[in-house]
Amino acid sequence: MAKVGRPRALDETKRREICALVSAGSGIERAAKYVGCNPSTIRREALRNADFHDQLRQAELAAELEPLRLLRKKANTHWRAAAWLLERFNPQRFSKQDVQRLSKDQVMELLEHFLDLVVDEIPDEQLQARVYHRIGAAARQAIHDVFSADHTRRNPHRRSRNAKGGLRKAI
8 A cells, every 4th residue: 555645845846956056056045945945844855865865965066166166267366366275275274373262182182181180089980980971972072063164964874983982082
């Protein structure tokens, strides 16, 4: 017996329109408005439909490539375009460093020092381990949230890897 229910909000025609709009640079929010749905509908469909997810991801990449190609072309003749490219592609080396901002390594060093101080004050070894692991897990999530500069969307159809090891390796 066939499954009967509400028809999908995004048929093949709408999915193609969305991908075309996104590849032209409109973004998911504007594409959703154009086809008459909510952006969450597009994201939900991409989670359900691996082919649509791949098409949408390719459209997002295509939207980035044309401006990047033009910028690279300008960088051949304009030093400011070249400097801008260097600053964006290797900020650690080429951009002005904000002395009031800590690097990920500095945050890790500070966190480890803090954890050592806390654990040294706890006489019970089991409690030390629990506190160390609980604070480590919370810090791992916070550091990930703050320092994740890569905003590319993860493919929900690919399995993630699990990191093992101590606090330094896990963060």
